[in-house]
Amino acid sequence: MLSIVSRSLLSHKSLLLLYTSSSAIRGSRQFRPLRILVKRRTFAAMPPKRKATVPPNAASANNYTDSAGDRANKRSRVSKPIINYLNKEVPPEKFTAKNDENGGPAEAVAAETINADPEPAFDHSRPEERSGIVDRRYYPAEMSNERCAQYNDNEIPRPIELLNKAVEESALARTSIRDQKRGESVIHWFKRDLRIRDNTSLSKASALAKEIGKGIIGVWIMSPQDWEAHLVSPAKCDFELRSVDALRKELAELDIPLYIEVVKRRRDLPERLVGLANEWSAKNVFCNIEYEPDELRREEELVKLMSEKGINFEPQHDDCVVPPGTLKTGGGKQYAVYSPWYRNWVGYLHAHPHVLDELPIPGKNPVGFRAKYKALFDARVPDAPENKKLSDKDRERLHRLYPAGEAAALERLERFLKEKVVMYKDTRNFPSKNSTARLSVHHAAGTLAARTSVRLARDVNKTKKLDGGLQGIQSWISEVAWRDFYRHVLCHWPYVCMHKPFKFEYTNVAWEYSDPNFEAWKTGRTGYPIVDAAMRCMNTTAYMHNRLRMVTASFLAKHLLLDWRLGEQYFMLKFIDGDFSANNGGWGFASSTGVDPQPYFRVFNPWLQSEKFDEAGEFIRQWIPELRDIEGKEVHNPYAKVGTTAARTAEKNGYPKPIVDHKLARERCLARYKAGIGRDTA
Numbered sequence: 164m165l166s167i168v169s170r171s172l173l174s175h176k177s178l179l180l181l182y183t184s185s186s187a188i189r190g191s192r193q194f195r196p197l198r199i200l201v202k203r204r205t206f207a208a209m210p211p212k213r214k215a216t217v218p219p220n221a222a223s224a225n226n227y228t229d230s231a232g233d234r235a236n237k238r239s240r241v242s243k244p245i246i247n248y249l250n251k252e253v254p255p256e257k258f259t260a261k262n263d264e265n266g267g268p269a270e271a272v273a274a275e276t277i278n279a280d281p282e283p284a285f286d287h288s289r290p291e292e293r294s295g296i297v298d299r300r301y302y303p304a305e306m307s308n309e310r311c312a313q314y315n316d317n318e319i320p321r322p323i324e325l326l327n328k329a330v331e332e333s334a335l336a337r338t339s340i341r342d343q344k345r346g347e348s349v350i351h352w353f354k355r356d357l358r359i360r361d362n363t364s365l366s367k368a369s370a371l372a373k374e375i376g377k378g379i380i381g382v383w384i385m386s387p388q389d390w391e392a393h394l395v396s397p398a399k400c401d402f403e404l405r406s407v408d409a410l411r412k413e414l415a416e417l418d419i420p421l422y423i424e425v426v427k428r429r430r431d432l433p434e435r436l437v438g439l440a441n442e443w444s445a446k447n448v449f450c451n452i453e454y455e456p457d458e459l460r461r462e463e464e465l466v467k468l469m470s471e472k473g474i475n476f477e478p479q480h481d482d483c484v485v486p487p488g489t490l491k492t493g494g495g496k497q498y499a500v501y502s503p504w505y506r507n508w509v510g511y512l513h514a515h516p517h518v519l520d521e522l523p524i525p526g527k528n529p530v531g532f533r534a535k536y537k538a539l540f541d542a543r544v545p546d547a548p549e550n551k552k553l554s555d556k557d558r559e560r561l562h563r564l565y566p567a568g569e570a571a572a573l574e575r576l577e578r579f580l581k582e583k584v585v586m587y588k589d590t591r592n593f594p595s596k597n598s599t600a601r602l603s604v605h606h607a608a609g610t611l612a613a614r615t616s617v618r619l620a621r622d623v624n625k626t627k628k629l630d631g632g633l634q635g636i637q638s639w640i641s642e643v644a645w646r647d648f649y650r651h652v653l654c655h656w657p658y659v660c661m662h663k664p665f666k667f668e669y670t671n672v673a674w675e676y677s678d679p680n681f682e683a684w685k686t687g688r689t690g691y692p693i694v695d696a697a698m699r700c701m702n703t704t705a706y707m708h709n710r711l712r713m714v715t716a717s718f719l720a721k722h723l724l725l726d727w728r729l730g731e732q733y734f735m736l737k738f739i740d741g742d743f744s745a746n747n748g749g750w751g752f753a754s755s756t757g758v759d760p761q762p763y764f765r766v767f768n769p770w771l772q773s774e775k776f777d778e779a780g781e782f783i784r785q786w787i788p789e790l791r792d793i794e795g796k797e798v799h800n801p802y803a804k805v806g807t808t809a810a811r812t813a814e815k816n817g818y819p820k821p822i823v824d825h826k827l828a829r830e831r832c833l834a835r836y837k838a839g840i841g842r843d844t845a
C-alpha cells in the first residue's frame with residue numbers, strides 16, 4: 164500500500180459558612196455546619212439531605228456506572244442533559260429558591276458574575292447537577308470524595324481489576340471451548356479500532372479462524388445511547404461512520420463481511436452480541452478493550468455471560484502501546500507523574516521490543532464463506548442519529564479536512580514522518596505553523612494504532628532507541644506516550660471518568676456557573692484574541708492545536724473560574740478527535756485539578772502566550788476578522804491602551820472588550836483555589 168507501511172508498518176461578602184467535619188467522615192462530602200454568618204443576604208441553612216435517586220429512564224446507565232457512589236451523595240435531582248445546556252437547544256433553567264427542589268440557596272450560584280467577590284460561599288447544593296454536568300439519564304449523582312479515597316486505598320475494586328478477575332476465573336472454561344475448535348465462524352467486534360492492520364484482536368481472531376478452518380465475521384454496532392452519554396461530537400460520529408464504511412470495503416476484499424447494526428438501548432448490547440454469536444454458530448468472540456469504566460464493566464459482563472452460554476469471549480489489550488497496569492513505581496504503585504512514568508515506558512519497550520512489532524493482517528476468508536454469509540456483505544452504514552447530524556456545510560468542510568479510514572491515516576502518518584517530524588520539537592507549539600501530525604482523530608477512532616505510530620517513527624530514526632537519535636522524533640514519540648499515560652491513569656483512578664477530578668479535594672473549589680461567561684468562551688467573544696481565535700477555530704474545524712487547548716482551558720478554569728467540567732464537556736461535544744482520557748487529562752492539567760498538573764498558582768497570561776506562540780498574530784488574524792486590519796503586536800491585546808488605532812478598530816468592528824481583567828482574575832483565582840483546597844469539608 165504505502166512504502167513506509169510495507170517496510171514495517173471563597174468568603175463571599177454576603178455569606179460566610181464555616182464548617183467542621185467529623186473525623187470519622189473526613190474526606191467525605193458529609194458536612195456538619197458549625198456556624199453560619201449572614202452579612203447581607205439571608206439564605207436558608209443547608210438544604211435537607213436526601214438520598215439521591217436515579218431517574219426511571221436511567222435504567223440503562225446503572226447497568227454499568229458506579230451507582231454505589233449514590234450512597235454517599237446526599238442531594239441530587241434530575242438535571243437538564245448537558246447537551247441541551249451546552250448547545251443552547253433548550254435554555255438552561257433559571258435557578259431560584261422556588262424551583263430548587265432542595266430548597267437550597269440556588270440563586271446564589273446563578274447570581275454570581277465574574278466580578279463578584281473573590282470567595283463566594285461554598286455551595287453544597289450540587290451545582291454540577293443543576294448545570295447539567297452530570298447527565299442523570301445515564302449517570303448516578305456525583306461520587307463522594309470518600310468513595311474516591313476508597314478507590315485510592317484499594318478498598319473498591321477497579322473496573323479493570325474486575326475484568327481481569329472475570330477473565331481469570333473463566334479461563335479454564337474458555338480455553339476448553341477454544342480447544343474444542345468448534346463453531347462455524349469467529350467474530351471480531353470492532354469498536355474504537357476501525358482498521359485491519361496492526362489490530363491485536365482482529366489478528367488473533369484471524370489466526371484462530373485459520374486454525375479451525377473457518378472464517379471471520381466483523382461486527383460493528385452503533386449505540387446512539389453510548390454516543391449521547393459519552394458526548395461524542397457530531398464531527399466524530401460522522402468520522403467514525405465514514406471510517407466504518409472504508410473498513411467495510413477493505414474487509415470485503417478479504418471476503419470478510421462487516422455486519423452492522425444499530426442497538427437502541429446500550430444495556431441490550433451484550434445480549435445482542437450473544438444472539439449474533441448463536442446465529443452464526445460462533446464459539447469465539449474477540450474485541451479490543453476500551454478502558455472507560457462502563458466499557459470495562461460491559462466487557463466483564465460479556466466474559467461472564469458468554470462463558471455461561473458456551474462462548475469464549477476474549478478482550479485484548481491493544482489501544483495502548485504498553486497495556487495499563489504494566490508499569491509500576493519502585494514501590495509497586497501506579498505513577499501519577501509523567502516524567503518517571505515515561506522513562507519506565509521507554510525502558511519497558513526497549514526491554515520488550517516485540518511489543519512494537521506489527522501484528523499480522525487477517526488473511527482471506529476460506530472459499531465459500533462469502534457465499535454462505537452473502538447477506539452479511541450487504542450491510543450498509545447507517546445515518547448518524549438525529550442529534551448527531553452535521554449540517555451540509557460542516558459535512559462538506561470536515562470531509563475535506565479529515566479524510567477518514569485507515570488508508571488516509573497511514574498516508575497522513577507517512578507524510579508527517581517524511582516532511583515534518585524532524586522539526587517537530589522546535590515547531591510543535593506554534594499553531595499557525597501547522598507542524599503537528601494531526602493524527603489524534605485517527606488515534607481516537609482507532610483507524611491508526613498508537614503502536615503503529617511509535618514503530619514507524621522509530622523506524623525513520625537513526626536509532627532503535629525511542630529516547631535517542633533525532634530530537635523531533637523523540638519529542639513526537641513522547642507526545643504519543645502521553646496518550647498511554649492518561650489511559651493508565653484512567654484505569655487506576657477510574658473516578659476521573661465519574662465526574663471527579665484526580666485531585667478530588669479540588670471538588671471543593673467554589674466554581675462559577677455563569678452563563679454569559681460560558682457563552683462568551685464558547686463563541687470566542689471573551690475579548691482575549693488568542694482565546695477567541697482558538698475557540699472559533701475549534702467551532703469551525705472541530706480541532707484545536709494543543710497549545711491553544713491549554714490556553715483556552717486554563718482561561719475557562721482560572722480566569723473565569725467556571726467549573727472546568729463544563730469546558731471539558733464542551734470540547735468533547737465539538738472535537739473530531741474527542742477522547743475521554745486525553746481530554747480529561749488535558750483539562751486536569753490546565754485547571755490544576757488533574758494528574759501531574761500545572762500548579763494552581765501558575766495562571767497562564769493569555770497575552771504573553773499569544774505573543775510567544777503566535778508572535779506575528781497570524782493565527783489571530785486568520786480566525787478573528789474584526790482584528791485583521793490591526794497591524795503589529797497590538798493585535799494580541801487591542802484594548803491595552805485607550806484611544807489607540809487598534810482599540811478604535813477593534814471597537815468599530817464589534818470585537819468585545821475583555822470580559823475579565825487579567826490581574827483581578829488571577830488574584831481571584833489564587834484566592835478561590837486556596838480557599839477550596841484548604842476547605843476542610845472534603
Ligand SMILES: Cc1cc2nc3c(=O)[nH]c(=O)nc-3n(C[C@H](O)[C@H](O)[C@H](O)COP(=O)(O)OP(=O)(O)OC[C@H]3O[C@@H](n4cnc5c(N)ncnc54)[C@H](O)[C@@H]3O)c2cc1C
Pocket residue numbers: 591599600601602603604606607639642643644645646647649707708709710712713716734738740741742743745746747748749750752753
Ligand atoms: C485541554 C486539553 C484537551 C485535550 N483533548 C484531547 C482530546 O479530546 N483528544 C485527543 O486526542 N487529545 C486531546 N488533547 C491532547 C492534544 O492536544 C491532542 O492530542 C493534539 O493536539 C492532537 O494534535 P496532533 O495529532 O497534531 O498531535 P501531535 O502533536 O502530532 O501528537 C501526536 C499524537 O500524540 C497524542 N498526543 C499528543 N499530545 C497529547 C496529550 N497532551 N495527551 C494525550 N495524547 C496526546 C495524540 O494522539 C496525537 O495525535 C487535549 C489537550 C488539552 C490540553
